[in-house]
Amino acid sequence: xxxxxxxxxxxxxxxxxxxxxxxxxxxxxxxxxxxxxxxxxxxxxxxxxxxxxxxxxxxxxxxxxxxxxxxxxxxxxxxxxxxxxxxxxxxxxxxxxxxxxxxxxxxxxxxxxxxxxxxxxxxxxxxxxxxxxxxxxxxxxxxxxxxxxxxxxxxxxxxxxxxxxxxxxxxxxxxxxxxxxxxxxxxxxxxxxxxxxxxxxxxxxxxxxxxxxxxxxxxxxxxxxxxxxxxxxxxxxxxxxxxxxxxxxxxxxxxxxxxxxxxxxxxxxxxxxxxxxxxxxxxxxxxxxxxxxxxxxxxxxxxxxxxxxxxxxxxxxxxxxxxxxxxxxxxxxxxxxxxxxxxxxxxxxxxxxxxxxxxxxxxxxxxxxxxxxxxxxxxxxxxxxxxxxxxxxxxxxxxxxxxxxxxxxxxxxxxxxxxxxxxxxxxxxxxxxxxxxxxxxxxxxxxxxxxxxxxxxxxxxxxxxxxxxxxxxxxxxxxxxxxxxxxxxxxxxxxxxxxxxxxxxxxxxxxxxxxxxxxxxxxxxxxxxxxxxxxxxxxxxxxxxxxxxxxxxxxxxxxxxxxxxxxxxxxxxxxxxxxxxxxxxxxxxxxxxxxxxxxxxxxxxxxxxxxxxxxxxxxxxxxxxxxxxxxxxxxxxxxxxxxxxxxxxxxxxxxxxxxxxxxxxxxxxxxxxxxxxxxxxxxxxxxxxxxxxxxxxxxxxxxxxxxxxxxxxxxxxxxxxxxxxxxxxxxxxxxxxxxxxxxxxxxxxxxxxx
Numbered sequence: 062x063x064x065x066x067x068x069x070x071x072x073x074x075x076x077x078x079x080x081x082x083x084x085x086x087x088x089x090x091x092x093x094x095x096x097x098x099x100x101x102x103x104x105x106x107x108x109x110x111x112x113x114x115x116x117x118x119x120x121x122x123x124x125x126x127x128x129x130x131x132x133x134x135x136x137x138x139x140x141x142x143x144x145x146x147x148x149x150x151x152x153x154x155x156x157x158x159x160x161x162x163x164x165x166x167x168x169x170x171x172x173x174x175x176x177x178x179x180x181x182x183x184x185x186x187x188x189x190x191x192x193x194x195x196x197x198x199x200x201x202x203x204x205x206x207x208x209x210x211x212x213x214x215x216x217x218x219x220x221x222x223x224x225x226x227x228x229x230x231x232x233x234x235x236x237x238x239x240x241x242x243x244x245x246x247x248x249x250x251x252x253x254x255x256x257x258x259x260x261x262x263x264x265x266x267x268x269x270x271x272x273x274x275x276x277x278x279x280x281x282x283x284x285x286x287x288x289x290x291x292x293x294x295x296x297x298x299x300x301x302x303x304x305x306x307x308x309x310x311x312x313x314x315x316x317x318x319x320x321x322x323x324x325x326x327x328x329x330x331x332x333x334x335x336x337x338x339x340x341x342x343x344x345x346x347x348x349x350x351x352x353x354x355x356x357x358x359x360x361x362x363x364x365x366x367x368x369x370x371x372x373x374x375x376x377x378x379x380x381x382x383x384x385x386x387x388x389x390x391x392x393x394x395x396x397x398x399x400x401x402x403x404x405x406x407x408x409x410x411x412x413x414x415x416x417x418x419x420x421x422x423x424x425x426x427x428x429x430x431x432x433x434x435x436x437x438x439x440x441x442x443x444x445x446x447x448x449x450x451x452x453x454x455x456x457x458x459x460x461x462x463x464x465x466x467x468x469x470x471x472x473x474x475x476x477x478x479x480x481x482x483x484x485x486x487x488x489x490x491x492x493x494x495x496x497x498x499x500x501x502x503x504x505x506x507x508x509x510x511x512x513x514x515x516x517x518x519x520x521x522x523x524x525x526x527x528x529x530x531x532x533x534x535x536x537x538x539x540x541x542x543x544x545x546x547x548x549x550x551x552x553x554x555x556x557x558x559x560x561x562x563x564x565x566x567x568x569x570x571x572x573x574x575x576x577x578x579x580x581x582x583x584x585x586x587x588x589x590x591x592x593x594x595x596x597x598x599x600x601x602x603x604x605x606x607x608x609x610x611x612x613x614x615x616x617x618x619x620x621x622x623x624x625x626x627x628x629x630x631x632x633x634x635x636x637x638x639x640x641x642x643x644x645x646x647x648x649x650x651x652x653x654x655x656x657x658x659x660x661x662x663x664x665x666x667x668x669x670x671x672x673x674x675x676x677x678x679x680x681x682x683x684x685x686x687x688x689x690x691x692x693x694x695x696x697x698x699x700x701x702x703x704x705x706x707x708x709x710x711x712x713x714x715x716x717x718x719x720x721x722x723x724x725x726x727x728x729x730x731x732x733x734x735x736x737x738x739x740x741x742x743x744x745x746x747x748x749x750x751x752x753x754x755x756x757x758x759x760x761x762x763x764x765x766x767x768x769x770x771x772x773x774x775x776x777x778x779x780x781x782x783x784x785x786x787x788x789x790x791x792x793x794x795x796x797x798x799x800x801x802x803x804x805x806x807x808x809x810x811x812x813x814x815x
Contacts, residue, residue, distance in 0.1 A: 069116050071102060073102075074098060074101075075100075076098050078095065078098075079095055080094070080095065081094050093129075094124050095125045096124050099122070100118070101118065101119040114147075116146045117144050119141075120140070120143070131166055132164060134161065136161070137160070137161045137162075138158075141156050141157035141178075152183060155185070160176075168194075170195075172192045172193045172194075173190075175191075176189035176190075183210075186206050187203075187206070189201075190203075196226070196283070197225055198225075198226075199223065200224050201221070202222050204220040212241070213240070215237060217237045217238075218235060220232060226283045228280075229253070230253070232250075232251070233253060234251060236250045236251075247263040247264075248262070249261075249262045256278050257279040257291075258275075258276070258277045259276050259277075260274070260275050261275070262274075265370065266302075268301065269300060269301055270299065272305075273298075278291045279293065281316065286319070288317070288318055289317045290315040290317060290328070291314050292314075293311075294311045298337070298368070302371040303369045303372075304367050304368070305369060308334065310332070311333045313329075313331040313332075315351050316330070316331065318399065322403050323399065325395055327350045328351040329348060329351060330348075331346070332347050334346075339367070341364070342364055344362045344385075345361050346360045348389070358413070360388075362383070362384065363383075364383050364384070364421075379420065381420060382419070383420060383424065385416070386415065386416045387414075387416075387428075388413055389412075390410060390412050391413070393407050393409040394408045404439060404440045405437070405440070406436075406438040407436070408434075408436045409435025410435075411430070411431075415428030425457035426457060428455045434449075434450075435450070435451070436449060437467075442505050445501070447467065447470045449467045450465070450466050450467075451465040456483075461480040465477040465478075469500050469501040475496070475500055476496045477495050478496075479519070480493075488522035489522060489523045492518065493518070493519040494516075495515060495517040496516055497515035499513065506540065509536075510534065513535035514532075517529065517530035518530050523575065524575055525576050526575060527577070527578040527579075528579055529581060531581075532583045534584065534589065536589075537590065538591075539593075578608075579608055580606075580607055581607075582604075582605055583603065587601040587622050587770075588601070588745070589619070595627035596625075596626050599624060600619050600624075601622050602617060603617050604643060605617055616645050617642075619640070620638075620640055621635045621637055623635070626672065632659065633657035633672055634658055636655075638656065639654060641654075653674065654674075655674040659671075659672075663704040668688055668689070668700060670688050670700075670701045671688070672685070672686055673685045744761050745770075746762035746772075747761050759774070759775045760772065760773070760774050768789040769789075771786055772786075773785075782802070783802075785797065785800075793811055794809070795810045
């Protein structure tokens with residue numbers, strides 16, 4: 062209803078929008094939620110002293126279960142009164158109450174917000190209280206006032222108290238921000254945050270500015286939980302708005318990581334200073350141990366830099382000359398603790414000396430890097446590098462690794478040489494040579510390996526790389542562990558009905574790495590020992606590795622030189638036709654075909670029992686037994702163990718048969734005393750051999766040269782000893798000799814694998 066005489070309106074609007082999604086087009090945001098409206102306009106019931114007509118209003122708006130691209134909100138309500146809405150002087154008087162609950166945007170959450178806004182459009186007062194979490198839980202109460210006087214806007218923060226990250230917040234005095242046409246000012250700000258202090262004072266005029274800001278003793282753990290220490294910073298800038306002059310300082314004190322295992326990392330201090338004269342900046346930074354005077358790292362630099370407010374930003378011309386340097390001497394011990402896992406140890410010193418000249422568009426780096434008395438150890442994999450010495454040079458055109466050498470703590474040697482062209486147009490081409498000689502590379506409980514020689518070339522560009530060359534294995538021992546016992550299945554778990562349903566995370570974009578091509582020949586003619594779970598064998602072969610590091614293509618085969626398999630209390634001899642074969646498939650899993658035989662002489666004749674292990678890991682079935690002459694499957698175990706049929710075994714033998722079947726399924730275990738003695742005596746083979754007549758021989762073998770294998774057999778009953786020597790003349794030709802108390806022999810053997 063409109064009163065035509067007073068032009069006052071009496072009206073009421075009520076309604077509900079079940080879903081505000083159609084309003085998304087107006088805001089450019091995808092939005093959902095339920096909106097309830099109750100708006101009312103009515104004239105003042107009684108006229109004032111000047112007999113003016115007064116238009117009043119009331120509003121009550123609620124928004125529930127709001128969702129948008131930027132966040133979610135459980136509820137928001139806006140309720141209040143508007144008095145004298147048509148007033149020309151000062152505008153309408155407002156009294157609004159704002160209540161918000163459970164706002165979430167990323168990791169930031171506002172659990173409760175209660176605010177009251179009172180006054181006119183030229184004189185407003187805000188009182189607010191909020192609780193939530195922004196990196197840390199917070200609780201704030203504030204009072205602020207806004208005023209508009211003759212085109213000059215001012216905001217006075219009268220009071221600010223609360224806490225954040227369990228540290229109290231306190232504004233010690235009101236602070237005023239004035240935004241005028243000719244000048245903007247910030248009256249002295251003094252805010253206490255726990256033991257830290259934040260202060261600021263600023264004036265920005267039409268032509269010049271004067272800015273003073275500082276932070277003292279701010280705990281760094283508030284922003285980086287894993288680092289202890291404090292940070293202080295200060296800035297004093299003044300002069301023309303287009304080119305400010307002054308000083309900047311950042312100081313970090315007692316900086317130390319909190320992560321366990323980093324107790325040896327010293328507390329550090331870092332200080333960085335910059336001096337601006339309007340067109341040039343001089344920078345200096347120093348890193349040192351706390352309470353020490355000698356710097357660990359120091360950097361200096363000078364460049365043409367302009368810091369301004371009109372326009373706002375930093376101007377660094379691309380063709381402006383640069384002059385910078387970085388030098389220092391760092392302990393690799395505590396650096397390794399920071400960058401490596403707990404199972405890796407690094408020691409030594411790293412000396413740096415770099416200079417930077419040229420321009421931002423065409424920098425010209427020069428300098429050197431040196432590692433002295435270094436060592437590296439991987440405790441889990443058994444990798445040990447000692448006596449690491451490295452020297453590298455950098456010029457504007459090239460990075461050269463002059464030398465990198467290391468040992469394995471013994472006779473093994475490692476050497477890496479090469480360099481890279483610092484040419485972005487050619488995608489930074491590089492070439493490195495990796496040379497190893499008699500190097501022990503693995504020494505873990507599962508694998509021990511020593512390389513006779515390695516000659517690899519690593520080359521390429523930032524777009525594609527290649528590794529090619531020859532690897533010759535001197536000796537390797539692989540220990541197969543019996544991990545018997547039931548396997549616990551891992552069940553997929555999907556959590557449903559969570560308190561706040563979150564949208565599924567988008568998978569991170571896959572950053573494809575440049576292809577690494579492979580062309581490597583691996584030779585290990587013998588002395589690859591595979592031991593464990595009853596198997597004691599020696600293997601040899603050759604592999605060709607091509608393809609890429611992501612999808613390697615492996616061709617070749619590995620065959621046994623000698624070996625035995627203790628299974629079910631019996632000694633099997635590994636068949637020389639057994640094989641581990643790589644056929645170039647993907648993934649590059651080997652096909653394993655292992656056969657071992659046992660000859661048994663019984664009154665009813667000879668029987669040969671063979672155990673077969675065949676398949677592709679990890680899906681290799683349990684060992685299978687066969688016999689010659691053929692026997693039924695349920696008779697093979699009984700005949701092999703007791704020399705009698707299943708129907709004739711005794712109850713005790715039946716129990717032994719059950720244990721044998723369990724061992725055949727892979728549940729056997731026990732202490733291998735012969736393996737322990739072999740390792741203590743530093744032999745390649747040590748075994749007790751039973752002859753057909755029941756006599757026992759102790760057999761010991763060792764490689765005394767790359768191609769010479771010596772074996773000694775001692776009869777434990779008669780004491781007679783026999784010595785055998787096997788000399789590999791070529792890949793197909795072997796010379797074997799035997800010498801004992803009953804004579805000797807010499808034989809020449811030729812072989813070829815098909």
